[in-house]
Amino acid sequence: MTRVSWRAAQLTVGELSERSGVPASALRFYERQGLIHSGRTAGNQRRYTRDTLRRVAFIRASQRVGIPLATIRDVLALLPEGRTPTRADWARVSQCWREDLNARIEQLERLRDRLADCIGCGCLSIDICALANPQDALGERGPGAHRLMKPEVSRADAFTK
Known part of the structure; x- marks a missing residue:
């Protein structure tokens, strides 16, 4: 595994794939769906800002608990464009479905019990x-x-x- 330098501000699709554990094809799909964004080099190669790692992790964790991609996209659209989201930005986003997640947890507990x-x-x-x-x-x-x-x-x- 090639380790991505902590100094790297931008990642190639391969580096983002390797570091996030998500196939490059899925990353391109996420981009087509408006979940993540990339810039392009002069040679038209994708470059992702490092904070895209957090977005991808957020997408995957949300999918694992059954949240549809359309809902994930709507919530990610609340994050600021043109800058790395802050802790406060992510806290605001997490409030969007706290109630839904709590309801899902209750339902899973009832199923278990x-x-x-x-x-x-x-x-x-x-x-x-x-x-x-x-x-x-x-x-x-x-x-x-x-x-x-x-x-x-x-x-x-x-x-x-």
């Missing part, structure tokens, strides 16, 4: 289903695993809380 229990899907196949969802009462809410969604106390839920 309730998957071996009745989830309110209507299958009535687990021994606790008859108590947690008597006569498939949660089916009146429509399709889905109602006990994994945002909790709403109902008659059926009250049995297992």
